[in-house]
Amino acid sequence: MTSINTATLIGSISVFLWGTLALLTRMTEGAIPEFQMMAMTFTIAFLLMSARWIGQKRSGLRYIRQPVAAWVIGVAGLFGYHFVYFKAMTLAPAVEVSLLAYLWPLLIVIFSALLPGEKLRAVHLIGACLALIGCWILIGRNHQGFQPQYMDGYLLALCCALIWSSYSVLSRLVKAVPTDAVGWFCLVTAILAFICHLILEETVWPSGWMQWVGIIGLGLGPVGIAFFTWDYGVKHGNLQLLGTLAYSAPLISVVLLVLAGESEASWTLFYASIAIVSGSLIAGRKDKRDTKSVI
Numbered sequence: 001m002t003s004i005n006t007a008t009l010i011g012s013i014s015v016f017l018w019g020t021l022a023l024l025t026r027m028t029e030g031a032i033p034e035f036q037m038m039a040m041t042f043t044i045a046f047l048l049m050s051a052r053w054i055g056q057k058r059s060g061l062r063y064i065r066q067p068v069a070a071w072v073i074g075v076a077g078l079f080g081y082h083f084v085y086f087k088a089m090t091l092a093p094a095v096e097v098s099l100l101a102y103l104w105p106l107l108i109v110i111f112s113a114l115l116p117g118e119k120l121r122a123v124h125l126i127g128a129c130l131a132l133i134g135c136w137i138l139i140g141r142n143h144q145g146f147q148p149q150y151m152d153g154y155l156l157a158l159c160c161a162l163i164w165s166s167y168s169v170l171s172r173l174v175k176a177v178p179t180d181a182v183g184w185f186c187l188v189t190a191i192l193a194f195i196c197h198l199i200l201e202e203t204v205w206p207s208g209w210m211q212w213v214g215i216i217g218l219g220l221g222p223v224g225i226a227f228f229t230w231d232y233g234v235k236h237g238n239l240q241l242l243g244t245l246a247y248s249a250p251l252i253s254v255v256l257l258v259l260a261g262e263s264e265a266s267w268t269l270f271y272a273s274i275a276i277v278s279g280s281l282i283a284g285r286k287d288k289r290d291t292k293s294v295i
Contacts, residue, residue: 011233
């Protein structure tokens with residue numbers, strides 16, 4: 001297995017972990033304010049990376065000194081995306097926000113063509129579009145249609161897609177920055193989220209062990225390990241394939257909810273599965289004519 005394939009496999013771990021987001025969030029019963037939850041989970045992510053440094057008997061301080069561009073990309077990506085997403089959720093219905101925000105995988109595929117040495121191949125674009133259709137079938141099954149009065153929320157949701165896709169693609173330009181530095185980006189994100197929490201929210205502490213399990217699980221998985229493996233994947237792996245595979249996250253999410261008895265299987269789930277899996281397989285095909293590209 002080549003180093004690119006290995007990095008892509010590592011990056012795909014993030015997709016599975018993001019698929020657990022809904023189930024773990026359900027365990028918190030929605031009782032914790034958004035920015036408080038963000039501060040808590042990103043703090044756990046930083047502690048997770050700190051445990052890695054301690055286990056390897058290394059000082060994490062060595063990873064603080066990074067180029068300004070790396071800090072801007074890292075913090076703007078992690079904090080900026082979540083801040084805008086939460087704001088969009090207050091201005092528009094959740095389904096529509098999710099539909100628009102989940103344009104980011106397709107944007108990754110398109111924007112990757114702007115990177116040095118990268119080309120936008122037809123199989124990547126076709127696969128990403130097919131997977132997007134599957135994603136929209138899945139998320140939009142209760143979709144009531146876009147309405148003009150929610151335009152501000154829609155625009156912010158589009159900003160979410162732009163922020164995360166830009167973060168993922170621009171990370172490729174600072175791939176010399178080790179993934180360990182993401183631990184510090186998580187800490188700064190946690191601090192900024194805590195400040196937002198103090199200004200905008202009332203503190204609500206978890207009331208039972210189930211909520212604590214959900215919060216810790218979020219901090220270790222979808223917020224912790226997922227951001228570390230994604231950083232490594234987008235810096236060293238197949239960016240176009242990772243973008244397409246990202247559409248599997250909502251599918252994994254629904255499947256886990258069905259297995260946990262929190263949701264019911266349906267034909268919608270079946271059709272979405274076919275589209276997302278087919279799109280991923282198409283995007284993962286080897287194009288023997290290496291020169292064939294859209295751009």
